[in-house]
Amino acid sequence: CITPAFRNDLAHLSYMNDGPLLAREFLNRNGIHLIMEKHLPHTYIDGAAMLLPDGSPVIGMTIRYDRLDNFWFVLFHELAHIAMHLAHNTESLYIEDFENKPENAEEKEADQWASESLIPDETWSISCLDLNATETDIISFSKKLRINPAIVAGRIRREHSNYKIFSSLIGNGKVKNRFFPTES
Numbered sequence: 332c333i334t335p336a337f338r339n340d341l342a343h344l345s346y347m348n349d350g351p352l353l354a355r356e357f358l359n360r361n362g363i364h365l366i367m368e369k370h371l372p373h374t375y376i377d378g379a380a381m382l383l384p385d386g387s388p389v390i391g392m393t394i395r396y397d398r399l400d401n402f403w404f405v406l407f408h409e410l411a412h413i414a415m416h417l418a419h420n421t422e423s424l425y426i427e428d429f430e431n432k433p434e435n436a437e438e439k440e441a442d443q444w445a446s447e448s449l450i451p452d453e454t455w456s457i458s459c460l461d462l463n464a465t466e467t468d469i470i471s472f473s474k475k476l477r478i479n480p481a482i483v484a485g486r487i488r489r490e491h492s493n494y495k496i497f498s499s500l501i502g503n504g505k506v507k508n509r510f511f512p513t514e515s
Contacts, residue, residue: 332361333414338407338448345403345449345479351509354406363388363413365406367510370395375428378405380412382421388413394510399502400485407445415440449482462491469500481505 344353355365364383370393379391390409392402405427412425416437425437446452458472464487473480484497 332363333410337361338410341410342403342407342449342482343477345399345482346473346477349509350479351399351402351506358390363390363410365389366391368393369507369511376426377401378409378427380409380417380425381423382413382417386421388417394507397504397507398485399479399481399505400488402502402506403449403479403482404445404485404489407448408441411441411444411448412437415444446486449478450476450486455486460487462487462493462496466497466500469497 341354341357344350344357347353355367358365364387366389368391374393375395376393377395378393379389381389381391383389390406390413392405392409394402408427409425412423416425417423425441446455450458454476460468460472460483469483469487470480473483476483479502480500481502484500488494488496488501
């Protein structure tokens with residue numbers, strides 16, 4: 332079911348205030364389980380992807396970083412493993428630590444697939460958004476694509492390895508309270 336239209340529909344859910352919750356519902360309605368956990372102390376796990384014995388795909392995510400940009404990228408990265416890698420190797424288990432990720436072909440493919448799913452490369456290349464972009468530029472671009480500005484700001488931060496910029500746009504504190512409202 333993970334078609335280009337499916338990916339596009341899922342990315343557009345990011346534009347909604349309750350996008351993370353809507354994403355979980357959307358995935359569940361399409362047979363993909365999304366399990367959210369609080370950050371597991373003394374671990375560096377961001378996400379995981381696997382198949383259950385009955386073949387049902389599962390994405391597990393922690394809220395190690397309570398930011399929308401991280402939520403959407405990790406979600407699409409794990410979805411990439413389901414779409415591209417678990418179909419060929421049903422016994423595999425992908426567990427991600429995005430700070431110390433191995434540089435193998437599957438991880439690079441999943442990163443590329445996630446980036447392309449959230450913002451198509453062709454669209455990104457003509458956007459001219461870089462370190463010199465303004466918050467207004469980012470918000471305007473995200474409105475045109477109907478995605479959350481956190482995704483755009485996060486991509487700029489990641490591509491330029493500068494995690495100090497656009498902090499006001501990455502959705503700090505906007506994930507945990509959706510999934511664990513009594514603990515915020």
